[in-house]
Amino acid sequence: MxxxxxxxxxxxxGGGVAGLAAAVDLARRGVAATLIEREPRLGGxxxxxxxxATEACARCGACRLxxxxxxxxxxxQITIYTxxxxxxxxxxxxxxxxxxxxxxxxxxxxxxxxxLRERTTLNTQAVILAVGGGAFNPAGKTRFGHGxxxxxxxxxxxxxxxxxxxxxxxxxxxxxxxxxxCVGSRDASLGRLWCSRVCCGYALRMGRVIRKLLxxxxxxxxHMDVQDYGRAWEDELPLMRHQMRFVRAMPGEVTAGxxxxxxxxxxxxxxxxxxxxxxxVLSVGLGPPNGASxxxxxxxxxxxxxxxxxxxxxxxxxxxxxxxxGPRSLNESIVHAGLAASxxxxxxxxxxxxxxx
Amino acid sequence: xxxxxxxxxxxxxxxxxxxxxxxxxxGMALDQGGLLEAAVVTTSQxxxxxxxxxxxxxxxxxxxxLAAEVGGGPEAHRLARAAVAVSRAAGRAxxxxxxxxxxxxxxxxxxxxGAGYSALAAAWEAAAMGHPVTLATPFDSVDxxxxxxxxEAVSLLxxxxxxxxxxxxxxxxxxxxxxxxxxxxxxxxxxxxPQTYGAVFLAPSGExxxxxxxxxxxxxxxxxxxxxxxxxxxxxxxxxLHVAVLAGxxxxxxxxxxxxxxxxxxxLAERPKVQVSLLFSEARVAAPGGEKLFRDCREAGVLAxxxxxxxxxxxxxxxxxxxxDPLLGEELELAPAAIVLAEQATAARPAWLDNDLxxxxxxxxxxxxxxxxGGRTSRTGLFxxxxxRGTSPGEARRDEAASxxxxxxxxxTGKVVPMPAVRxxxxxxxxxxxxxxxxxxxxxxxxxxxxxxxxCVACGACAAECxxxxxxxxxxxxPEMFSSLxxxxxxxxEPKMVLFACAASGMPAVTSLSAQGxxxxxxxxxYPLVCAARMSQLLLLRALxxxxxxxxxxxxxxxxxxxxxxxxxxxxxxxxxxxELAALGLPTDALEFLPLASNQTRELASAVRAxxxxxxxx
Ligand SMILES: Cc1cc2nc3c(=O)[nH]c(=O)nc-3n(C[C@H](O)[C@H](O)[C@H](O)COP(=O)(O)OP(=O)(O)OC[C@H]3O[C@@H](n4cnc5c(N)ncnc54)[C@H](O)[C@@H]3O)c2cc1C
Ligand code: SF4
Ligand code: SF4
Ligand code: SF4
Ligand code: SF4
Numbered sequence: 001m002x003x004x005x006x007x008x009x010x011x012x013x014g015g016g017v018a019g020l021a022a023a024v025d026l027a028r029r030g031v032a033a034t035l036i037e038r039e040p041r042l043g044g045x046x047x048x049x050x051x052x053a054t055e056a057c058a059r060c061g062a063c064r065l066x067x068x069x070x071x072x073x074x075x076x077q078i079t080i081y082t083x084x085x086x087x088x089x090x091x092x093x094x095x096x097x098x099x100x101x102x103x104x105x106x107x108x109x110x111x112x113x114x115x116l117r118e119r120t121t122l123n124t125q126a127v128i129l130a131v132g133g134g135a136f137n138p139a140g141k142t143r144f145g146h147g148x149x150x151x152x153x154x155x156x157x158x159x160x161x162x163x164x165x166x167x168x169x170x171x172x173x174x175x176x177x178x179x180x181x182c183v184g185s186r187d188a189s190l191g192r193l194w195c196s197r198v199c200c201g202y203a204l205r206m207g208r209v210i211r212k213l214l215x216x217x218x219x220x221x222x223h224m225d226v227q228d229y230g231r232a233w234e235d236e237l238p239l240m241r242h243q244m245r246f247v248r249a250m251p252g253e254v255t256a257g258x259x260x261x262x263x264x265x266x267x268x269x270x271x272x273x274x275x276x277x278x279x280x281v282l283s284v285g286l287g288p289p290n291g292a293s294x295x296x297x298x299x300x301x302x303x304x305x306x307x308x309x310x311x312x313x314x315x316x317x318x319x320x321x322x323x324x325x326g327p328r329s330l331n332e333s334i335v336h337a338g339l340a341a342s343x344x345x346x347x348x349x350x351x352x353x354x355x356x357x
Numbered sequence: 358x359x360x361x362x363x364x365x366x367x368x369x370x371x372x373x374x375x376x377x378x379x380x381x382x383x384g385m386a387l388d389q390g391g392l393l394e395a396a397v398v399t400t401s402q403x404x405x406x407x408x409x410x411x412x413x414x415x416x417x418x419x420x421x422x423l424a425a426e427v428g429g430g431p432e433a434h435r436l437a438r439a440a441v442a443v444s445r446a447a448g449r450a451x452x453x454x455x456x457x458x459x460x461x462x463x464x465x466x467x468x469x470x471g472a473g474y475s476a477l478a479a480a481w482e483a484a485a486m487g488h489p490v491t492l493a494t495p496f497d498s499v500d501x502x503x504x505x506x507x508x509e510a511v512s513l514l515x516x517x518x519x520x521x522x523x524x525x526x527x528x529x530x531x532x533x534x535x536x537x538x539x540x541x542x543x544x545x546x547x548x549x550x551p552q553t554y555g556a557v558f559l560a561p562s563g564e565x566x567x568x569x570x571x572x573x574x575x576x577x578x579x580x581x582x583x584x585x586x587x588x589x590x591x592x593x594x595x596x597x598l599h600v601a602v603l604a605g606x607x608x609x610x611x612x613x614x615x616x617x618x619x620x621x622x623x624x625l626a627e628r629p630k631v632q633v634s635l636l637f638s639e640a641r642v643a644a645p646g647g648e649k650l651f652r653d654c655r656e657a658g659v660l661a662x663x664x665x666x667x668x669x670x671x672x673x674x675x676x677x678x679x680x681x682d683p684l685l686g687e688e689l690e691l692a693p694a695a696i697v698l699a700e701q702a703t704a705a706r707p708a709w710l711d712n713d714l715x716x717x718x719x720x721x722x723x724x725x726x727x728x729x730x731g732g733r734t735s736r737t738g739l740f741x742x743x744x745x746r747g748t749s750p751g752e753a754r755r756d757e758a759a760s761x762x763x764x765x766x767x768x769x770t771g772k773v774v775p776m777p778a779v780r781x782x783x784x785x786x787x788x789x790x791x792x793x794x795x796x797x798x799x800x801x802x803x804x805x806x807x808x809x810x811x812x813c814v815a816c817g818a819c820a821a822e823c824x825x826x827x828x829x830x831x832x833x834x835x836p837e838m839f840s841s842l843x844x845x846x847x848x849x850x851e852p853k854m855v856l857f858a859c860a861a862s863g864m865p866a867v868t869s870l871s872a873q874g875x876x877x878x879x880x881x882x883x884y885p886l887v888c889a890a891r892m893s894q895l896l897l898l899r900a901l902x903x904x905x906x907x908x909x910x911x912x913x914x915x916x917x918x919x920x921x922x923x924x925x926x927x928x929x930x931x932x933x934x935x936x937e938l939a940a941l942g943l944p945t946d947a948l949e950f951l952p953l954a955s956n957q958t959r960e961l962a963s964a965v966r967a968x969x970x971x972x973x974x975x
Contacts, residue, residue, distance in 0.1 A: 025760065028767035029486060051954035057917035059727050066865040066955030067728070073403050112403055165959050186648050193652065197643045227643040228611045231725040231747050248663075268683035326645055335731045335753075338760025346485055 003099065003121040008034035008079070009348045011098060011124040013086060013295075015113070016044020017061075018322020019130035020068040021334040025341035027077040031348055034122065035072075035113075036084040040105040042069060042113050044132050046330055048156065050163035052205035054212045059230055060205055061330030068334070073112035080113035082106055084120075089298045094351050095125035095317050096299070125351050126317045126344040129295060129309055130337065133286040133323035136184025136192075144180060144282055145254040151261045152254055152280045155179075155199065158206055167279075168213035174278030177210055178263055179203045180251055181223040185285030185327075194306055196285030197327040201229035203283045207244050219244040220277070222251050222265060229329075254280055286327040311343070319343050361447050362388040366400040366409060370424030373432055374439055382440035382848065385447060397446040399423040419450035426883065428871035434879040437848035441882060445832075445841045465489075465555030465769045468542050470530035472496055473503035473562035475743025475754045477514040482762035483558075484519040488769070491554070492518075493528040493544050495561075503562025503743075504583060505702035505750045532709050533557060536797045536812030537738025537768040555811075556738040556765045558758075561707065563744025565700035569608040571667070575675030578696045582621045585697055592630025600625050601678060601693040602659075604637040606669045610699050613749040615641035618699040619650045625697070626657040633659045634691060636678070638666040644749070662689075704744035717797070721921050728861070728919040732761030735921050736797040737812035738768050768811045775815040775830045779806045783827035790819040790828050795890070795920040799828065816920040817891030833891055839899055845882035846903040852972035853880045854907045855900045856965060859889045861919055863911025865955035870962055878969035889913070889950075890923030894934050897948055906972040907947055911961060914952040924952065944975070 010026055012019045015037030026033045041047065049062035072078050083106030088099040099121050106115020138146035138154045145152045151174075153161070161167045167174075181203060185196040200223070207219040221244050226237065251265040252272065261280045266272040288307035295301050295309065302314035309320045321340035322333035363385045365376035380387040388396065395417040398405060402420045426442040427435050467483040469476050472494040480492045492499060500515035502508045525546055532543040532551075541551035565583050582602075592598035602625070604610055604618035619635065626633045635654060640661070642648045655661055662680065670679040677692045706719065722734050723741050732742040740761040743754050777798065784806055790799040791806070798812040799819060806828065813830055820829035829835070846853050858864040864885045877883070882905070886892070889912030900908050910931065912924040931948045938945050951964045 021760075025763035028763040030766070030770070049956070051914070051957050053914040053917070053952065053954060055915070057727070057914040057954075059725060059916070061727050063862070063917070063954035063956050064727055067861060070860075070865060073401060076402060114404075163956065163959075186642070188652075193649050194645075195642045195648050200643075225640040225642065226609070227639075228609070228641055234608070269686050331727055331730045332753075332756075335756045335760045338731060338763055339756045341763060342482060342485070342759035349485075 003119045006034065006120055006122040008032065008122060008124050010034070010126045010128060010344045011036070011096070011122060012128045012130055014044065014130035014132055014322070014324070015039075015042040015080065015082065016130060016132045016322060016333070017046050017065055017068060017330050018132070018324070018333040018337045019044070019128070020065075020072050021337035022128050022130055022321050022341045022344075023078045023080075024068060024071045024075065025338050026345060027075040029341065029345045030077070031345045032077040032079075034079045034081070034124070036086065036100060036116070037080070037082045037113070038085050038103060040083045040103075040107060040115065042080065042082060045135070048163065049159045050206070050209070052202070052209055054208055058205045058208070059232065059331070060202065061334070064330060064334060069112055078112070081116040082113045084116035086298060091315065092123070094355070095123070096127055098122045098124060098127070126319065126347050127299060128319045128321050128340045128344055129299070129301060129324055130321040130340070131289045131291065131295065131324045133308070133327060134288060134290040136284040136287055138183055138282045138284055140190065141183055141282070143253040144183060144251075145256070145261060146282055149254055149256045149261045151278060152282065155202060155206070155281055155283045158281050159202075162206060162209060167210070172279070173214055174217060176218050176220070176277045177207070177279045177281065178220045178222060178277045179207060179281045179283055180254070180263070181221070181283045182250065183282040183284050184287065186224065192285070192287060194327065195227060197227060198329045199283040199285055200227040201233070201329065203281070204240050204244070206281075208240060211243050221246050222249055222263070224248065224250060230331075286323055289324045311340075317347055360386070360394045361450055362386050362393055362396050363443060364388040364393070364396045364398045364409065364413075366398060366405055368400050368404065368424050370427070371399065374427075374436060378436060379439045379443055382436065383443040383447065383844075385443065395450050397421060397443055397450050417450050419446035421446045422868065425868040425871045426885075428867075429874050429876040430879060434850065437845065438883065440848060441841060441845035441884070444844055445885070465538065466491065467556045467558070467765065468493065468530070468540070468552070468554040469558040469560065470542075471558070471560035471562060471743070472499070472501055473560070473743065474506040474511050474514065474750070475560035475748070475758060476558070476562070477511060477518065478755050478758035479558040479560055479740070479742060479762065480522050481514060481518060482758050483556075483765065484522050486762065486766045488555070488766070490522045491525055491552075492522050493525040493530060495527065495529050497526045499524055499526070501562075503704070504565045505563035505744055507751070530559070530707065530709070533739070535800065536736055536809035538810030538812065540738065555769045556740070558732075558740045558742060558761070559707075559745065560741070560743045561704045561745050563702040563704045563750070566703055567698045568701050569605050569610050570603045570698050571607050571669050571671055573671040573675050574696055578676060578693065579698055580695065581698050581700050582617050583700055585621050585624075587621075587624040587628055590625055590628045590631050590695070592628075592632070594630075597630055597632040599632050599634070599691060599693045600695045600697060601691060602633060602635045602697040602699075604635060604699040605641065606636050606638055606664055607667050609637070609639035609641055609666065610701060611749065612641040612644040612647055613751065614699045614701050616644040616647050616650060618697070619647070619654050621697055622659045623650070623654050623657055626654065626659045634662055634693070635659050636662045636664055636669060636680075638664060702744045702750050706745060717795075721795070724916070724921060726916055726918070726921065728917065730760075731764070732757045733764060735795050737814065738765065740765060771811070775813050776810070777808050777813055777819060777828050777830045779808065780827045781805050783825045785825045785827070787824060789822050789824065793818050793822045795922060814887065814920065816888035816923055817886065818888070818920060818923060818926065821891050821893040821896070821926070833887070835895065838896060842882070842884060842900060843903055845884065846900070846905060849880045849882050851880055852906045852969070852975070853882070853904045854878065854909070854968055854972055855882045855884055855905045857884050857886050857889070857892060857908070857910045859912040859923070860885060860887050862913045862917070862953045862955050863951075863961065866911070866953060866958045866961040870958050875962060878965065880972075881965065881969070888918065888920045888923040889927035890920050892927040892930055894930050897930065897934055901943060901947060906975060907949070907968045909949050909951055909964060909968050911951045911953045911964075914954060917954070924950075946971070
């Protein structure tokens, strides 16, 4: 059986904010692109995120996904396939030949994108890897009790709970909530020697949302340092210090107590103490993409010391956008995709010029 | 004006609707396969069959995801909503057949005013897309970097600038008017004569300043990170030279600044007999490589000292530092031989930005609004990047320039851009639109209002505020809106309600709820808006007058409006009108604003449910 054939100037892998932004920016530059998403649905992580606005927008960027999806659906230069996986790739004269295989679960939803139906061979001049970063699996930090101690959730689970209304006046109403920061980041014992950039921001914002939904609740923020997070952040921090309890200590463990999870921690120069909470949230960090090595094999993509993908030193015509290239917020990923789109557009233009004389 | 037809493409969710009935209710002819002139199509362009797209090539068309806009519910109500959606889209298609729309010329010229990495990156990007570029730099050559840029990266980029970049050295932008497609720019080297540009990048070079450190330090001991030469430091044979690096002791510094301070500390620690203390309130290690640098510092013997913000004490005429150490439970003192201070990048805001030529105050021109990330400003076609915007030095500035350039190219070469229509004979020259337009589009020239070619986003703020109904973007004037609202409300059963939904927040939430098969209340008329800015007291009153018992306006959260203050404007109008409702014998909560993000479908559904319940009880 022969594969269906497709030609596209640029192939984008990944339909999260970075992949979508790359496609939109290419279209704005007048360059057509084909985007493939492995999952049945577009959106990547942001599709699970809640809005973190309280009195005003918290600039978390989650709703920019909706904006990008709407733009992508309107721009005729963009073709999107969901439930599509690149299974083979070969460099050829002017770029790459990539084999795509349909994945289970693809269904036609509203807006941009339709599932890939048949095995397809695609010829492209440039590839943008926008496959996102892997969120740290909290099971890798057993002492924090995720999956073992009731009432311990990862921040990803909290995002989904908040966006579905499962936490708040109509759902779970914890009186005492703790966030434990840097779970799977800044951690030599795990060999993860980087700050994930986004978790201080999302945790404090979700903490503030919880305080708004449940005004009588108390939110504790166990942390080493609070990172910077955009222009207005420094003005908001002093207020947040009033709304929530900031404890500068990294807890040693989380165990099951009588009424809920118990957090063991020691303040500087003091004895370790135990404190009970109703809900403990593990602020998991971002790491290299889960399939980084597979992509490395497919496209020969280069990796940096920490395992994130990089365009530097990689094969010609392969670019990287978004959290796949290192920890990045949604807004940063969207802006970062602008450079990958620029580089891909320049390559397509120069190849076209070379071909025509 | 071309004849409008309804072209019905069957999509899931429309099976039970009779196309002929919808067309009739919307006052249009159903396409019977004849020659089309202009059309409303019941599906999105993306999902239309190729044959349909082929047939409509080059015609004025309004694509409509009808199934999503109609949603669930009894057939009669679905029919009513379909008719409203189609007649509204008809307005769009009809306007497509008429001027004024702007058909841009390719490759319009771009002005980049500034110097350093951001300016060069913008010039490079614009030139790569084929635009003629003028790079106006205050220096006598382009490879001069700001103090906050890496000189090597700057000269590398300067060497790569394509030939079509026209260099204007020793030249500064002194005044700017207009919007995308039609800026007038005055350059100091051009005397009084303005030049016209399609788009403008403002990227002045940055300088490094010390901020966020304690006051009262002895200036003789202090030096900024950038002025440091580690070679100058070496301790005595029989002792130690103590150096303190202050990196955000009064208030935390941004992570790029903290990284530079750590680099300085590391370089000093590698000098013989030098003992370095790094003092800070937060270790800002979020810049790439920051955490590793932090560990390298400690391995090299740098003492990392966390002091609460503002808790560092200065004594002995600024020569001694003191702080409480929580681990030891005692106070520590340090009399360093030198104090190195972290710096942050800033750029002076050009004075002309603050005069009334750009109409908007700085906070409205460059708000910290996620929709204006990537160098954008509220003034379409004007991009402010780099140090002036507060973007971190380094690669983030390159990303920003690339992202901005794509938006710039689209504004200058996009196919069709809405242009507000101005009826000169109605205009009272009150300049309300000039003041109101968040994007700086209408301008007063000689004796009439003229609109900049590619700046309008059709937010409708001008149409909402103009006292003379003299200006409106295509399909957003009072007559069109009143008539489609009337249609909808006439067809809706009691209790009638209107949901005005902003295209950035309310409408995407409506669409995803509808796609999930959400059942809207029977009497609900959903009226999409580009922006809540289009709400006027007149429109709200007309909705009530036409029989709506409740009106809900779903717009963006404060700080998230693409047109900056469209949501605030709608909120203010609703608040002031609500005060008058009692006098009219109407419930005081008949009008409501719901701040929403596009992903808050649950919140929208429950607000509509609550509204329907209240309306039903009356
Ligand atoms: C708990 C948590 C909370 C967060 N909260 C925030 C926040 O509030 N604000 C914020 O700015 N950031 C937040 N972030 C960071 C945010 O998730 C990232 O910035 C963002 O997801 C990066 O976007 P992306 O498009 O690069 O990657 P993703 O969103 O991860 O998207 C990548 C896409 O690529 C697809 N994909 C993967 N491999 C392949 C392949 N081989 N072929 C095709 N497709 C593939 C994936 O299915 C996915 O759809 C948070 C992160 C975490 C872990
Ligand atoms: S940016 Fe985040 S907080 Fe702001 S409106 Fe969007 S989802 Fe809500
Ligand atoms: S952003 Fe905050 S929580 Fe996340 S790794 Fe960095 S310091 Fe830790
Ligand atoms: S607001 Fe209306 S009347 Fe006033 S200047 Fe503008 S167009 Fe003319
Ligand atoms: S519709 Fe909005 S952007 Fe367009 S001219 Fe009117 S106020 Fe300005």
